[in-house]
Amino acid sequence: MPTILRTIHWTVLAGAGDPVALITAAVEPTDFSITSASPTSIVIDVPRAMLKNRWGATITGTLTPGTKGTDIEWVVDGLGNKHYEHMVTIGEGMPDGSLDDHGIPDAAAKVALKVFGRKEIRHLANVLDFGEYVYAIGVGALGGKMGIAALTDRRLIFLEKSIGSENVVEFSLASIGALSLGKKMGGETLTITHSGTSATITGMGHGQGDAISRKFRELKEQPTTTAIPTVAAPADPIAQIERLAALRDKGVLSEDEFQAQKTQLLGSM
Template structure:
């Protein structure tokens, strides 16, 4: 997406993502919609809710942001509310499907390389304990590990993670006990 001199984390994510494809305004305005201390990890462009905009993955949420001349659209999905993510790709473009709070949001027309990178990074963030919602009463020892392993198995069964990712994450969970 190029160099924008907005903020170091945003500039780094934009460089990793490649060409901006109509999201220059959104990248420049992104700091205005971020929370204090929020760090941008990955960026992509896509179509959601009838508008072409910017998809930003931060350390706290996935954000779709469209900043137009006549108005703006912002929708965010806190990482703690996302149960899974699905990436479906064609030859050049794909669809990022986010499952959060019992709903499904499809962000379409995402460039293949951007979508693969963003969905992979999002899966990694979802599998880390820091982004998983804390239970009302934290179980001790085995039940916590069992629930994490069950969630991991559901992600693999849904095709949200590969067998290799499953093996790595399962080993990490077992190593944590």
């Protein structure tokens, strides 16, 4: 049976601490284990657990300097449909404020998301790209399935409620011709006109569809500007060696592994 690959983006914010050490601490109380770690990569093993109805998986993270801190591109390789759930499990062990929250808490605080919990809000962050920002959020039904509707600076996303679900419907801002707000006995409706077709999210709470449609109009009215590319600063070899020493002291790296990587980093100076 072929495995499934899912890519997930995290950003550990500058000043939060050493990303590898934070992730190591987050994994420790789980039944996951770190099989290798360095300043630029980390591999986590998720064992199969029959009682938890969970297939085994391998999670590989690639760490690179980013504009807000350290960007991590995770690739979850495994069977089943718990790829996102694995990352939620690890994320729950990360200190509050250590990860880029993409503006989700602020957007969620403005509306009543009674049918969604902490894990499901964290799940939304799993499907966002580096630096993507959520302006408005709501809860409704699309195609008969309940989910979160989130307007970001790049797209409108509809994510099914279940963490196990991997069904994400998205509409790029450029493809959306209009967002039309309606009201019914069951709540607000939001009709998305895009690429010559339409889709309607129904049963949204009071003000949720309105907030999304208002922000969409603001974004469409903003003048287009040419983005100026930024160049990430090169990693500091001394800081990387300090991270390696911390991992050696925690037992994640052996003395031989530490010395080998230290030699390599010194040679790059």
